[in-house]
Amino acid sequence: MSVARTTRTRKDPASPKSGKGTAAKRRKSGPRVGPPGTGRRTDQLEAMLRIRRFEERCVELYSAAKIRGFVHLYIGEEAVAVGVNQVLTPEDAVVSTYREHGHALARGITAEAVMAEMYGRTTGCSGGRGGSMHLFDASRRFYGGNAIVAGGLPLAAGLALADRMRGQANVTCCFFGDGAFAEGEFHETANLAALWKLPLLLVCENNLYAMGTALERHEAQTDLAMRAASYGMVSWAVDGMDVEAVEQATRRAVEGIRAGTGPHFLELRTYRFRAHSMYDPDRYREKGEIEQWKSRDPVSLLMDRMRDSGELDDEEVARIEQRITDEIDHAVETAEQAPEEPVEHLLHHVTSGPAEVVS
Numbered sequence: 001m002s003v004a005r006t007t008r009t010r011k012d013p014a015s016p017k018s019g020k021g022t023a024a025k026r027r028k029s030g031p032r033v034g035p036p037g038t039g040r041r042t043d044q045l046e047a048m049l050r051i052r053r054f055e056e057r058c059v060e061l062y063s064a065a066k067i068r069g070f071v072h073l074y075i076g077e078e079a080v081a082v083g084v085n086q087v088l089t090p091e092d093a094v095v096s097t098y099r100e101h102g103h104a105l106a107r108g109i110t111a112e113a114v115m116a117e118m119y120g121r122t123t124g125c126s127g128g129r130g131g132s133m134h135l136f137d138a139s140r141r142f143y144g145g146n147a148i149v150a151g152g153l154p155l156a157a158g159l160a161l162a163d164r165m166r167g168q169a170n171v172t173c174c175f176f177g178d179g180a181f182a183e184g185e186f187h188e189t190a191n192l193a194a195l196w197k198l199p200l201l202l203v204c205e206n207n208l209y210a211m212g213t214a215l216e217r218h219e220a221q222t223d224l225a226m227r228a229a230s231y232g233m234v235s236w237a238v239d240g241m242d243v244e245a246v247e248q249a250t251r252r253a254v255e256g257i258r259a260g261t262g263p264h265f266l267e268l269r270t271y272r273f274r275a276h277s278m279y280d281p282d283r284y285r286e287k288g289e290i291e292q293w294k295s296r297d298p299v300s301l302l303m304d305r306m307r308d309s310g311e312l313d314d315e316e317v318a319r320i321e322q323r324i325t326d327e328i329d330h331a332v333e334t335a336e337q338a339p340e341e342p343v344e345h346l347l348h349h350v351t352s353g354p355a356e357v358v359s
């Protein structure tokens, strides 16, 4: 696991590798996720590529005005969603943010159901009522898609508490951004979760920016793992560009949670390669910084490692790419043809009675 205690600067993407026991050192010691040939790395690669290609298609569809509204891309951060989700079981619960396409796909919601939701069609995973920011699938215990910064955290604590009260040994995993540290909801949740030893995995995707505001411009102490540790929970900083490091750290954390040692916090040090959202002109980051982080692209990192160890060749890459292209083509075709919700359904899912008109 890549545990870094050092405070990283915005311009230093390599610093997650610094210190003892780093990802760079471990890479030399060979694969850490099962022996080569077990297919796990291939699964990781395919899962990350699915997210990448899905979102690249979303960009095209957005430009063609096929999908609308707020769209926040996850490109660059795929190792986090894939590494974490690989460890969770179907019985565990997941709570996410508005940047959740990757979390939803890695959780196993189909590209077809996610794309239909992007289109606002009834076949979407939220029946077309949620769109990009509100992907939801209770059957997979995927509880959003939450547009409010840090808003998922108290919900996740509630789910974890409910599972424990029902005697179910599940873990609730909550994804959130570095921006959540500026919200009381993070601190309230961290405090109660640690106090009550809730089975909660707190996954902070530290991509260094909250919209256009760099972490060091809004936080006096930017070592987020250290701050989480102050609540008395096990807390590690991890190289979020290395899917195998993410998976290994998550595995250890989940083992600890299932053993009853309470919440664990992972600070996944990562970077979004695209703007905050489709509306953002991205004028607050230097091009050099973005390029530096792209040199540690999580997809290329894993591919290079697999090629070096002889696990991957061009034919296999082409096969994976073709499978994903077919899947996304199919998702777009079915979304295009799927119905929109008829206006007569406007009051479906409304639980209160008719509003009284006060004259």
Ligand SMILES: Cc1ncc(C[n+]2csc(CCOP(=O)(O)OP(=O)(O)O)c2C)c(N)n1
Pocket: 099, 147, 148, 149, 176, 177, 178, 179, 180, 205, 207, 209, 210, 211, 276
């Ligand atoms: C409570 C609240 N305040 C402000 C906003 C507006 N807002 C939307 S995204 C965002 C930045 C959040 O950044 P971060 O948590 O780091 O997540 P990232 O977008 O980097 O994944 C803000 C401030 C909001 N949605 N909710």
Ligand SMILES: [Mg+2]
Pocket: 177, 178, 179, 205, 206, 207, 208, 209, 210, 211
């Ligand atoms: Mg952020």
